[in-house]
Amino acid sequence: MNKIITLNEFIIQRQADFPYAKGELSRLLTHIGLAAKVVNREVNQAGLVDILGSLEKTNIQGEEVKKLDVFANERFINAMFGSSEIAGMATEERADIIFDDTEMAKNAKYVLCLDPLDGSSNIDVNVSIGTIFSIYRRITPRGHKPELEDFLQEGTKQVAAGYIIYGSSTMLVYTTGRGVNGFTLDPSIGEFCLSHQDIKTPLIGKIYSVNESYYHSFSKGVRKFIDYCKEPDKESGRPYTARYIGSLVADFHRNLLKGGIYMYPATKKHPNGKLRLLYEANPMAFIVEQAGGMAVDQKGQRILDIKPTELHQRVPLFIGSRNMVEQVMQFIEQEDGILPENGND
Numbered sequence: 001m002n003k004i005i006t007l008n009e010f011i012i013q014r015q016a017d018f019p020y021a022k023g024e025l026s027r028l029l030t031h032i033g034l035a036a037k038v039v040n041r042e043v044n045q046a047g048l049v050d051i052l053g054s055l056e057k058t059n060i061q062g063e064e065v066k067k068l069d070v071f072a073n074e075r076f077i078n079a080m081f082g083s084s085e086i087a088g089m090a091t092e093e094r095a096d097i098i099f100d101d102t103e104m105a106k107n108a109k110y111v112l113c114l115d116p117l118d119g120s121s122n123i124d125v126n127v128s129i130g131t132i133f134s135i136y137r138r139i140t141p142r143g144h145k146p147e148l149e150d151f152l153q154e155g156t157k158q159v160a161a162g163y164i165i166y167g168s169s170t171m172l173v174y175t176t177g178r179g180v181n182g183f184t185l186d187p188s189i190g191e192f193c194l195s196h197q198d199i200k201t202p203l204i205g206k207i208y209s210v211n212e213s214y215y216h217s218f219s220k221g222v223r224k225f226i227d228y229c230k231e232p233d234k235e236s237g238r239p240y241t242a243r244y245i246g247s248l249v250a251d252f253h254r255n256l257l258k259g260g261i262y263m264y265p266a267t268k269k270h271p272n273g274k275l276r277l278l279y280e281a282n283p284m285a286f287i288v289e290q291a292g293g294m295a296v297d298q299k300g301q302r303i304l305d306i307k308p309t310e311l312h313q314r315v316p317l318f319i320g321s322r323n324m325v326e327q328v329m330q331f332i333e334q335e336d337g338i339l340p341e342n343g344n345d
């Protein structure tokens with residue numbers, strides 16, 4: 001029988017590879033695992049909220065029942081500051097950066113960007129949702145509160161990034177820049193166990209994931225690529241398969257393992273797409289590249305090279321297997337010119 005390696009054991013093993021590491025990042029990752037378990041417990045109870053007391057706005061323990069995304073946000077904020085390794089956080093749920101006015105937090109080395117519960121519109125219908133995180137080394141001096149510039153760093157500066165998927169089973173997938181590893185939560189022992197070691201995404205993908213109801217709002221190049229995906233061609237294995245859950249973490253996770261492309265292009269209404277650079281695109285881009293895939297915006301620029309200018313900045317995203325990202329870029333180049341700034345109008 002294979003030896004079970006828990007997330008915490010794995011983190012410690014990896015730290016030993018860096019003799020000078022002080023264990024700060026390891027502690028931080030361990031706390032993320034802990035918060036993930038608490039949020040997971042709550043996500044799994046979501047269907048019971050109506051039975052257990054939403055009318056009274058309290059649950060059976062007498063605690064106030066909160067919207068799950070607000071709960072996840074608070075859980076992660078508490079766990080991260082509790083780890084004593086975080087100087088500040090930026091989350092999709094708050095307009096400004098958050099910091100703790102304590103010496104411990106001011107002296108901490110890292111800042112964290114978080115999408116606490118991505119795809120939260122899917123909670124009510126039992127569809128997989130997720131948490132996405134990304135960690136940077138602060139650039140302002142320690143001993144002071146963090147500043148905006150600590151968060152507005154290129155994705156290449158990420159020290160670690162990952163996601164938790166609350167699905168048919170709960171998984172935590174992360175990278176620190178030395179490959180991607182996935183851990184599945186074993187509910188019987190309450191531990192994340194290494195289940196997907198050194199994940200590599202197929203170079204040739206056959207799944208395309210996009211909200212096609214916006215088809216007429218996409219640029220000509222994107223539309224032509226979608227047509228191409230559907231066009232039968234024995235040699236290249238087309239038509240490709242269409243899969244779209246509408247939950248980035250779930251769509252991304254499936255494509256990472258099976259091979260494919262996830263797209264959220266520019267539309268007429270949303271010239272920068274919908275997804276956020278800091279909370280969604282950058283962490284996923286770090287992971288996909290570590291797994292051998294690609295992530296670019298609609299100009300073909302590598303996501304990780306974009307210099308953010310604001311916290312909640314959006315960016316069109318094309319992410320997944322190399323062949324498919326390259327294909328869509330060829331169509332965009334041919335049909336839209338190299339710099340299709342906006343969706344078609």
Ligand code: AHM
Binds near residue numbers: 092118121246247249
């Ligand atoms: P959210 O952060 O508000 O949940 O929005 C992000 C989600 C992604 O998970 C998903 O891929 C996308 O929005 C779906 O958007 P759409 O409904 O426009 O297809």
Ligand code: MG
Binds near residue numbers: 117119280
């Ligand atoms: Mg989101």
